[in-house]
Amino acid sequence: MSTPLYRAQAEFLRALGHPVRIRVLELLQNGPLPVRDLLISTEVEASNLSQQLAVLRRSGIVSATREGSTVVYALVSADVADLLRTTRRILTDVIAVRGELLAELHGAKTEQLR
Template sequence: MAVPLYQAKAEFFRTLGHPVRIRVLELLEHGPCPVRELLAAIEIEPSSLSQQLSVLRRSNLVSATRDGNTVVYELSTPDVAELLRAARRILTEMITDQGELLAQLREPEVREASA
């Protein structure tokens, strides 16, 4: 029996639910990148990066090619980069809305303090 679409989507978002994986995907938005550059940018243990890259490979979000001793990763589709940009837009709106709410919440305190 096939997995329901909502369940497949939940699994997809669980795959994205790790800060290192998100950071790797963000770095790969700019094009293919060798592991050594990912390590330098993220500053984690090589074994931890390897584990997170493995998860991303299994989910087909990234692909890897070998160039001699160097493994180079890239996004499997430009849609991944678009998803990250959409997440940034959504977060920006959420933070803006929270800022407006915070300003509204502080208004009575300002009035009470000046009275």
């Protein structure tokens, strides 16, 4: 089943699917930033950052405005910041469960060796 809505959601989530793009979005949660600040904070090459920003721009997740010779990026919706915070909470829960499972497996392995 592949409806236009599901395809659009999948494309949106794919646009989020890169560590540099996630970092950029986290940085933009606090407000618009010029490219030079994003370069410093992401510590990636300019060409890589440019490619990642283009993906975010094409997907409509960020906007770009020119202020003189400077391009400034901003989140289009505060909901993106909410989504990132939710993702972190989910990951924290997943990691906690995995940690508990690993501890249980480790305990079972130790018991078997005795």
